[in-house]
Amino acid sequence: xxxxxxxxxxxxxxTAAELRRRALSLFGRSLHIxxxxxxxxxxxxxEIRLLAAPHxxxxxxxxxxxxxxxxxxxxxxxxxxxRAFDDALSEVVAATPDPKATIAxxxxxxxxxxxxxxxxxxxxxxxVPVDVYVPGCPPSPLALLHGxxxxxxxxxxxxxxxxxxxxxxNP
Amino acid sequence: MTTAITTLCVIAAGAWLVAAVLAGLAAHRRWGLTAACxxxxxxxxxxxxxxxELALHGRAARLDLGSxxxxxxxxxxxxxxxxxxVLLGLVAIAIALYAPRYHEPGLGTAVYLxxxxxxxxxxxxxLAASDVVTFLVAWESMALLCYLLxxxxxxxxxxxxxxxxxxxxxxxxxxxIVAAFVILATHxxxxxxxxxxxRAHTVPSAWRTAAFLLALTGFGFKAGIVPLHIWLPAAxxxxxxxxxxxxxxxxxxxxxxxxxxxxxxxERGGPGWWGLVVMIAGAVSALLGILYALMExxxxxxxxxxxxxxxxxxxxALGGALTFTAYGQRAIGALLLITALYMVVNHGTYKTLLxxxxxxxxxxxxxxxxxxxxxxxxxxxxxxxxxxxxxxGIAALPPLNGFVAEWLVFQGLFQGFRIPSHxxxxxxxxxxxxxxxxxxxxxxxxxxxxxxxxxxMPRSARAGRADERGMPIAGPALLAAxxxxxxxxxxxxxxxxxxxxRTITGIDIHAQLLTSKLTVLPAHADFSSLSPxxxxxxxxxxxxxxxxxxxxxxxxxxxxxxxxxxxxILNFKARxxxxxxxxxxxxxVTFDQLYRPHIDLERASDDPAGRSGxxxxxxxxxxxxxxxxxxxVVWAVRRLAMLCRPLQSGDVNLYLLYVFxxxxxxxxxxxx
Amino acid sequence: xxxxxxGLRRGIVTTRYPAGTRDRWTDALPSAxxxxxxxxxxxxxxxxxxxxxxxxxxxxxxxxxxxxGACTGCGRCIDxxxxxxxxxGEFLLAARRREDLIKQVPIDADPERGR
Numbered sequence: 008x009x010x011x012x013x014x015x016x017x018x019x020x021x022t023a024a025e026l027r028r029r030a031l032s033l034f035g036r037s038l039h040i041x042x043x044x045x046x047x048x049x050x051x052x053x054e055i056r057l058l059a060a061p062h063x064x065x066x067x068x069x070x071x072x073x074x075x076x077x078x079x080x081x082x083x084x085x086x087x088x089x090r091a092f093d094d095a096l097s098e099v100v101a102a103t104p105d106p107k108a109t110i111a112x113x114x115x116x117x118x119x120x121x122x123x124x125x126x127x128x129x130x131x132x133x134x135v136p137v138d139v140y141v142p143g144c145p146p147s148p149l150a151l152l153h154g155x156x157x158x159x160x161x162x163x164x165x166x167x168x169x170x171x172x173x174x175x176x177n178p
Numbered sequence: 179m180t181t182a183i184t185t186l187c188v189i190a191a192g193a194w195l196v197a198a199v200l201a202g203l204a205a206h207r208r209w210g211l212t213a214a215c216x217x218x219x220x221x222x223x224x225x226x227x228x229x230x231e232l233a234l235h236g237r238a239a240r241l242d243l244g245s246x247x248x249x250x251x252x253x254x255x256x257x258x259x260x261x262x263x264v265l266l267g268l269v270a271i272a273i274a275l276y277a278p279r280y281h282e283p284g285l286g287t288a289v290y291l292x293x294x295x296x297x298x299x300x301x302x303x304x305l306a307a308s309d310v311v312t313f314l315v316a317w318e319s320m321a322l323l324c325y326l327l328x329x330x331x332x333x334x335x336x337x338x339x340x341x342x343x344x345x346x347x348x349x350x351x352x353x354x355i356v357a358a359f360v361i362l363a364t365h366x367x368x369x370x371x372x373x374x375x376x377r378a379h380t381v382p383s384a385w386r387t388a389a390f391l392l393a394l395t396g397f398g399f400k401a402g403i404v405p406l407h408i409w410l411p412a413a414x415x416x417x418x419x420x421x422x423x424x425x426x427x428x429x430x431x432x433x434x435x436x437x438x439x440x441x442x443x444x445e446r447g448g449p450g451w452w453g454l455v456v457m458i459a460g461a462v463s464a465l466l467g468i469l470y471a472l473m474e475x476x477x478x479x480x481x482x483x484x485x486x487x488x489x490x491x492x493x494x495a496l497g498g499a500l501t502f503t504a505y506g507q508r509a510i511g512a513l514l515l516i517t518a519l520y521m522v523v524n525h526g527t528y529k530t531l532l533x534x535x536x537x538x539x540x541x542x543x544x545x546x547x548x549x550x551x552x553x554x555x556x557x558x559x560x561x562x563x564x565x566x567x568x569x570x571g572i573a574a575l576p577p578l579n580g581f582v583a584e585w586l587v588f589q590g591l592f593q594g595f596r597i598p599s600h601x602x603x604x605x606x607x608x609x610x611x612x613x614x615x616x617x618x619x620x621x622x623x624x625x626x627x628x629x630x631x632x633x634x635m636p637r638s639a640r641a642g643r644a645d646e647r648g649m650p651i652a653g654p655a656l657l658a659a660x661x662x663x664x665x666x667x668x669x670x671x672x673x674x675x676x677x678x679x680r681t682i683t684g685i686d687i688h689a690q691l692l693t694s695k696l697t698v699l700p701a702h703a704d705f706s707s708l709s710p711x712x713x714x715x716x717x718x719x720x721x722x723x724x725x726x727x728x729x730x731x732x733x734x735x736x737x738x739x740x741x742x743x744x745x746x747i748l749n750f751k752a753r754x755x756x757x758x759x760x761x762x763x764x765x766x767v768t769f770d771q772l773y774r775p776h777i778d779l780e781r782a783s784d785d786p787a788g789r790s791g792x793x794x795x796x797x798x799x800x801x802x803x804x805x806x807x808x809x810x811v812v813w814a815v816r817r818l819a820m821l822c823r824p825l826q827s828g829d830v831n832l833y834l835l836y837v838f839x840x841x842x843x844x845x846x847x848x849x850x
Numbered sequence: 851x852x853x854x855x856x857g858l859r860r861g862i863v864t865t866r867y868p869a870g871t872r873d874r875w876t877d878a879l880p881s882a883x884x885x886x887x888x889x890x891x892x893x894x895x896x897x898x899x900x901x902x903x904x905x906x907x908x909x910x911x912x913x914x915x916x917x918x919g920a921c922t923g924c925g926r927c928i929d930x931x932x933x934x935x936x937x938x939g940e941f942l943l944a945a946r947r948r949e950d951l952i953k954q955v956p957i958d959a960d961p962e963r964g965r
Binding site: 063114117118120137138139140144146147149152154156157158166167170171172 | 863864865867868876879880882883884885886887904905906916917918919920921922923936938940941942943944945946947948950951953955956
């Protein structure tokens with residue numbers, strides 16, 4: 008299990024991705040978030056809503072919710088990308104100015120629950136490019152905060168170095 | 179110069195008579211219509227020039243027409259009438275420019291224009307009258323001619339009743355006016371207005387008060403003071419657009435002129451409480467006027483109630499002039515008189531403009547109902563711009579003339595602390611608060627009246643097909659230009675009106691009003707100041723400078739255009755928009771006790787979600803004045819008439835008995 | 851006023867995340883499953899695959915593929931797996947790439963293999 012100190016991500020990336028990272032890291036002190044529900048059961052929305060509650064208080068980290076896509080820097084997308092929502096989703100994405108980040112929230116959005124069929128794309132990243140994936144059903148607000156901080160580069164993501172095998176010497 | 183003014187007035191009246199004859203004879207042809215309007219416009223120009231000269235010089239020559247056999251009509255234009263004469267001329271020019279494209283040549287138009295031009299003559303005669311009889315004859319002619327004006331489309335439903343309401347209330351007012359004049363004339367022993375003014379202080383104070391209150395009520399019927407106003411919302415929608423413009427622009431001002439005449443000239447130096455009564459009546463009118471206006475869907479009824487509101491504010495200024503003068507603050511009194519006259523001219527310009535444009539909208543889009551209009555800013559672009567200027571003026575938004583006038587009224591009222599009496603100070607504060615509330619509600623009302631028809635999507639197919647070609651532009655454009663001139667040239671206009679007020683009140687506040695060429699002070703240098711010209715320049719700069727900065731420093735990065743975010747609604751229907759009724763809903767709910775609306779709700783089924791059919795919602799404001807004031811009065815008069823019926827039994831012998839008794843009584847009285 | 855006094859008594863309840871120590875109540879949050887590879891037999895792997903309602907656990911030859919993106923934290927794998935599957939306590943699982951969420955756990959096909 009990884010349980011060490013949180014550290015900045017020092018991976019070497021391509022120039023374009025690095026530039027994008029830099030741009031997104033500019034938002035680290037003040038980020039405006041727009042939530043987009045592409046057909047979820049709204050439990051992910053409840054957890055997202057709790058972020059503004061005193062227990063988690065995302066405002067102390069410089070994050071804010073905004074209803075206007077024009078003012079948004081980051082899109083928090085839930086739901087399995089229902090096809091009936093396609094036009095509205097593309098309108099939201101078009102209305103959000105660049106640079107922007109997109110976070111897919113919840114098992115539905117990650118493609119874990121629904122297969123693609125006539126009604127649903129199944130996963131958000133089949134419709135919009137996604138920067139960070141936050142799994143969970145629903146992800147707790149702390150997991151969401153972690154995802155947001157990873158998206159703006161204030162924290163390193165840890166799951167790539169995570170192993171689900173229990174250490175034999177440490178049962 | 180003084181003869182020139184009177185000569186110009188005579189020429190104006192002559193031009194209007196010529197226009198009336200031309201209209202009556204030839205307006206069923208296009209050339210006749212145009213010729214009549216040209217003559218009318220010329221008369222208007224003469225009237226404007228005459229009015230301005232009268233304001234600047236303060237004196238005009240007398241004119242006596244007729245002889246001792248027929249009866250003489252005596253005219254002597256006074257400076258108080260100057261602003262009203264200018265307004266009359268300006269409105270006449272604007273309507274003359276508007277009428278050829280608005281009216282179709284024909285017999286109805288011919289009669290209408292004949293009557294209208296005669297009404298212009300009657301109004302000018304009324305404003306220039308120097309004699310009680312001349313005044314009353316001119317007043318009555320004006321009222322009857324306006325009655326005929328309203329009856330233009332007499333075959334349509336409701337027109338005859340509305341015109342009758344105008345006539346009935348006008349005649350009731352006329353009786354009271356006659357009574358007021360009779361009181362003054364008998365006590366001063368003369369019929370000449372100037373002589374009455376000189377001897378007014380000899381009239382016992384109880385009679386003077388009675389005359390003033392009778393005049394206030396009598397002229398109030400014409401001016402539209404609540405609760406004497408009910409003819410306004412009835413008559414304005416049924417008259418043609420230029421007729422409504424004339425009614426609101428000129429005729430109701432004649433009521434204000436009458437009140438000003440009695441308060442300032444004839445009964446100068448009345449007790450202070452007269453002014454307070456006028457102020458309170460004005461404040462109540464203003465507030466109730468705008469509250470009822472907010473509930474109206476018909477553009478013309480809305481504008482009629484807005485007129486009631488504006489007249490209320492003018493009366494507050496006028497009453498303030500009377501009050502402050504009576505309590506020793508003559509400079510502020512003069513300021514408020516100037517403000518009242520300024521507001522008279524202002525209101526004439528923007529209200530007439532709005533009525534004329536409503537006529538254009540009605541012809542272009544087929545309806546006056548705000549809930550069926552929409553998107554007119556795209557289909558009627560020039561109308562939209564001109565009407566916007568009118569709306570900015572009437573909503574008292576800087577930098578236009580309405581704002582300058584409201585500022586002056588408030589600055590005058592704020593100085594109520596200079597009056598030693600606490601009670602009067604409190605009344606002034608309450609009146610000021612009422613006018614402030616009115617101003618806020620007026621802004622809301624005009625956002626609604628402009629936004630719902632002009633912005634958004636058309637709410638009916640007919641409104642979507644609105645077409646501006648062939649619609650009158652010149653008349654409303656002239657009035658819009660006048661609004662802008664009255665605003666940017668406010669110091670000039672106020673200086674001119676100051677000369678009028680100097681003649682009336684006897685004190686000169688030019689130095690206290692306009693210390694520098696472009697700044698206006700409310701009669702006291704240490705209180706506040708406003709420069710309409712600098713304000714206008716500042717606003718233009720504030721609008722232009724960011725644009726220049728953007729153009730100079732435009733980001734060179736690639737930019738992407740996307741449609742405005744509309745919430746992701748894909749299929750925007752016109753019915754999803756706000757309507758005029760819903761826009762005014764917060765006010766309706768707040769003032770529910772005043773409106774006591776009758777709400778009719780019909781559902782296709784009892785299913786609360788209304789799934790199986792449309793839901794009909796009808797909302798009607800309670801007509802409290804008709805119900806609680808007019809109907810009881812009418813009932814009482816009827817009862818009295820029924821009681822008197824036995825006197826007219828039809829029996830000849832009874833009538834002979836009446837004659838005998840009358841002869842005996844007359845003998846008894848005169849034998850003394 | 852009462853709210854203010856109550857707040858003073860209770861102190862600050864906002865989490866200090868990402869700074870400060872872990873809050874105690876996070877131990878109760880649902881988290882990803884962790885597997886004891888030594889106890890993971892083929893038969894157990896098949897049972898785990900059948901038990902997972904969202905198909906996060908899939909049986910591959912010699913491997914158990916666990917898709918954390920599909921895991922709903924229902925806990926059935928823990929119930930079925932006996933002591934072989936426990937809660938890992940890991941719930942901060944944000945990933946930049948989708949494939950980082952798919953974890954492999956080797957199946958111990960030979961139960962006789964030593965530790």
